[in-house]
Amino acid sequence: MISQPVSGYGFSPGRPCAKAIGTHGERPGPTGTSGKRTDAMHDIRAIRENPAAFDALLGRRGLEPVSSAILSLDSARRAKIAAAEELQAEQNKASKEAGTAKGRGDDAEFERLRALVAAKKDQAATLQADAGALDVQLRDMLMGIPNLPLETVPVGKDEDDNVEIRRWGTPRELDFAPREHFDIAGVKPGMDFETAAKLSGARFVLLRGGVARIHRALAQFMLDLHITEHGLTETWAPVLVLSDMMEGTGQLPKFGEDSYQTREGWWLIPTSEVTLTNTVHGDLVDHATLPRRMTAHSQCFRSEAGSAGRDTAGMLRQHQFEKVEMVSITDAETGVAEHARMTRCAETVLERLGLPYRTMALCTGDMGFGARITHDLEVWLPGQNKYREISSVSYCGDFQARRMNARYRPAGGGKPEFVHTLNGSGLAVGRALIAVLENGQQADGSVQLPEALHPYLGGKTRLSAEGDLI
């Protein structure tokens, strides 16, 4: 790397953020300690070797070809680097000779060489600056390009093209008109949007009594299931993270608007995928420690910019919500199998709760930025009379690992290779609460609660129409 690239987007680690609410000009923001690598967002070599394949895979996502733009930047950058390095080599050589000249007291020769070094240095600096500028351009371009879909991912435009791959459970036959969760008699006393709005504004909720306890029970149940039966390691992590971490998992630079940032520069995690995945940020881990399977229960914060007007009723879409997240750090060989495993872990939660769901393979057009393949779990919501997303399980290949510079050394030595990462909700707690309430609702406004939760509710089995656990 010729020179340290300047951050090409609005904020930069180590400095107060332009986007921060209420700028603190003098206060340095929290920063990471890792350096930036300019080439690591996508495999530039792979693009060089087969630009058509790169464009073809992006084309499946509905994106225009970009490889020729990338490659022309890349070759311009490489030409500058080569020229600059040649000059630096000459500079280093002359400098060394200057040292020996000085050593033997040859002042005339020393002065001549000193001037030569200065000249070379000057020329090299110009070329370095050029290379650096091209580097930043290339980096920004690569940072903005989403992950390549696996060949197995169905091609499509939007969510209408997603493919159902599995369905479990049968929605109950009801002899009454099902209500949405916030409209169920037994739920109303414990789900207070008015007070939450007073405290925090729109898209917040305040839970009380039985509903609050069911919510808590759900999170505990999920965590316990994952750590005792699925072998995930329980983890508790910060919810404030550095910009580097958000960049590592792909929330930045493109999607900064979707998250919140403190005045000091920290970001509030939109999901603990950020913290769990970045546990290996910048690390060279022992292959024998893979796969690393983690789970965490955390608060999640999302600005929900761009979803104004959607799902405004109830607690389906909130600025702050809880989620039990699963993350696996693994390698290229086991990534796809791990994805299937993780999907099963999430499905198991729903099955234990007796909640009907379907598993969808997202099409290329509906997949998230960092994913190579994503399965969404959609739970049946009788109040809405439809399946709604409650979990999303993605395999990211080495996409995040490249951004994080997270690698492992293969068994038996050899060059370090990027780890592969996966993440999935297991599950969104708030949405699970909704599903439990809506699916368990009775004609009288009470709610029958899943057996799996009873131990977490002190043996209580129902939410009465008055809102009490009984």
Add this chain to the structure above:
RNA sequence: GGAGAUGUGGCCGAGUGGUCGAAGGCGCUCCCCUGCUAAGGGAGUAUACCGGGAACGGUAUCGAGGGUUCGAAUCCCUUCGUCUCCGCCA
């Protein structure tokens, strides 16, 4: 928040402004010896980029950024992290 210390390769740890990409140890790989094991001997072992079919050559990197210098791991400035003590605090 105040004072001090510190940040070196997978890990630990040495380091004089040029002979340092960096001693030594651990770990790892290969080989030898030892009829198993334990121990021992030898060799190798940073990352990224650029050029090259390769051998290899070049450039950069000693938390990060900047500066002084012909030349910086080593000097100066800024900044971040860590540790210790004090203060405050769930």
